[in-house]
Amino acid sequence: MIVGLDIGTTKVCAVIGERNEETGKLEITGVGVAPSTGLKKGVVVNIEATLKSISSAVEAAEMMSGREVKSCWAGIGGSHIDGVNSRGVVAVTGRNRETREIGKEDVDRVLEAARAVVIPMDRQILEVIPQNYIVDDQKGIKDPLDMIGVRLEAEVHIITCSVTGGQNLIKCVNRAGFKVNGLLLQSLAAGHAVLSEEEKDLGVALIDLGGGTTDVLVYLDGAPYSSITIPAGGAQVSSDISILKKIPFDYAEKIKTEVGCCWAPFLEENGDILIPGVGGRPPQPIPRMDILEVIQPRMEEIFKMVKEKLGKLPLNRPLGAGIVITGGGAELLGAAELASHIFRLPVRVGKPRLSGGLVEECRSPAFSTVVGLVLEGFDREGVTVSGPESHPREKSEPVVGKLIDWLKREFF
Numbered sequence: 380m381i382v383g384l385d386i387g388t389t390k391v392c393a394v395i396g397e398r399n400e401e402t403g404k405l406e407i408t409g410v411g412v413a414p415s416t417g418l419k420k421g422v423v424v425n426i427e428a429t430l431k432s433i434s435s436a437v438e439a440a441e442m443m444s445g446r447e448v449k450s451c452w453a454g455i456g457g458s459h460i461d462g463v464n465s466r467g468v469v470a471v472t473g474r475n476r477e478t479r480e481i482g483k484e485d486v487d488r489v490l491e492a493a494r495a496v497v498i499p500m501d502r503q504i505l506e507v508i509p510q511n512y513i514v515d516d517q518k519g520i521k522d523p524l525d526m527i528g529v530r531l532e533a534e535v536h537i538i539t540c541s542v543t544g545g546q547n548l549i550k551c552v553n554r555a556g557f558k559v560n561g562l563l564l565q566s567l568a569a570g571h572a573v574l575s576e577e578e579k580d581l582g583v584a585l586i587d588l589g590g591g592t593t594d595v596l597v598y599l600d601g602a603p604y605s606s607i608t609i610p611a612g613g614a615q616v617s618s619d620i621s622i623l624k625k626i627p628f629d630y631a632e633k634i635k636t637e638v639g640c641c642w643a644p645f646l647e648e649n650g651d652i653l654i655p656g657v658g659g660r661p662p663q664p665i666p667r668m669d670i671l672e673v674i675q676p677r678m679e680e681i682f683k684m685v686k687e688k689l690g691k692l693p694l695n696r697p698l699g700a701g702i703v704i705t706g707g708g709a710e711l712l713g714a715a716e717l718a719s720h721i722f723r724l725p726v727r728v729g730k731p732r733l734s735g736g737l738v739e740e741c742r743s744p745a746f747s748t749v750v751g752l753v754l755e756g757f758d759r760e761g762v763t764v765s766g767p768e769s770h771p772r773e774k775s776e777p778v779v780g781k782l783i784d785w786l787k788r789e790f791f
């Protein structure tokens with residue numbers, strides 16, 4: 380049994396996944412969701428509120444599956460996440476000194492060399508993900524094990540988080556009564572759940588439109604290349620509706636999710652919608668187009684901020700697979716069309732792509748991260764879940780466990 384726990388800005392979500400011994404497929408047996416009030420832009424600002432949300436989400440998932448949760452794989456994301464590319468080089472000592480066959484120790488040493496970058500005291504390495512290996516002059520090698528060479532070089536993507544950010548998250552989960560097996564980057568998990576290997580190879584930007592932040596993970600040649608966070612998300616869209624239409628935030632959120640749209644051609648049958656009256660005033664009808672005129676500029680702004688940041692990346696070729704949008708915001712009617720118009724690239728909505736025993740609720744893009752956490756959890760615990768739609772991924776260095784150990788040693 381693997382439990383994924385996605386602690387987001389608007390919702391906390393727990394999913395229990397089990398491997399069906401007969402089919403070998405992953406089955407989601409429990410899902411629990413609770414509103415989240417203790418985070419700002421993906422960062423814990425209120426421990427008590429966050430732990431309550433965690434408890435209710437896990438309890439609901441336990442109730443559905445009839446299993447008791449003891450530990451989980453928790454997602455981490457938000458404005459304190461940063462990513463850099465680095466490289467390391469070592470001389471091959473090899474299993475067999477004469478043939479210079481690359482062994483696991485050589486791979487471990489080169490990854491250790493690549494992670495030796497200077498990072499500020501208040502930041503901690505969360506993941507070191509190998510992108511490519513170079514053996515002597517041979518570039519673009521995905522798995523150098525058993526190859527023969529003298530010099531081994533690794534190109535890696537290093538993801539860092541603020542030490543306190545990670546520490547507070549672990550504290551919330553522990554205080555809610557659960558052990559953290561590992562902290563995993565939310566967008567990496569979402570990528571695992573929604574992207575195909577072909578998309579990662581061709582180059583793709585995964586945009587997770589969350590409530591508090593918009594997190595982008597760019598893949599090139601099958602591996603993460605860059606991570607970007609924009610400190611704006613769906614909450615800003617609802618807040619704009621609330622301010623401009625003078626209605627409470629909750630009404631604005633409801634209007635956005637139920638009848639909102641950000642692509643004008645979809646509103647050919649432009650009817651009126653009822654805006655609830657506040658303070659005893661009667662409800663007022665307003666054209667749906669009026670709401671679009673509030674939503675679209677903010678969504679455009681978010682996509683343009685992403686485009687600007689993507690434009691600054693030193694990519695050596697275009698993103699062949701375009702853009703995949705996911706997260707709750709990707710459910711907004713017209714979001715993919717607007718994004719395609721802005722990026723001038725093909726855009727699709729990414730939903731968790733699992734076949735076996737998936738609870739209907741989990742098919743929404745808002746569940747990409749949490750389903751991905753379960754998949755990553757299976758991978759990292761060495762359990763293979765098969766099925767046509769699961770995406771095996773190259774294992775990254777088990778630095779997560781090291782981070783947890785370090786945090787525990789230092790702070791608990």
Ligand SMILES: Nc1ncnc2c1ncn2[C@@H]1O[C@H](COP(=O)(O)OP(=O)(O)OP(=O)(O)O)[C@@H](O)[C@H]1O
Pocket residue numbers: 386387388389390391415420421456588589590591592593612613614617632635636637639705706707708709710711712744745
């Ligand atoms: N049908 C819908 N139409 C439009 N927006 C939606 C819809 N469903 C959810 N959203 C929006 O998606 C956002 C929440 O997305 P999600 O659940 O992915 O966020 P989160 O993981 O809690 O936040 P974050 O990732 O920023 O920490 C909210 O702003 C919500 O209004």
Ligand SMILES: [Mg+2]
Pocket residue numbers: 387388565587589590706748
């Ligand atoms: Mg999220």
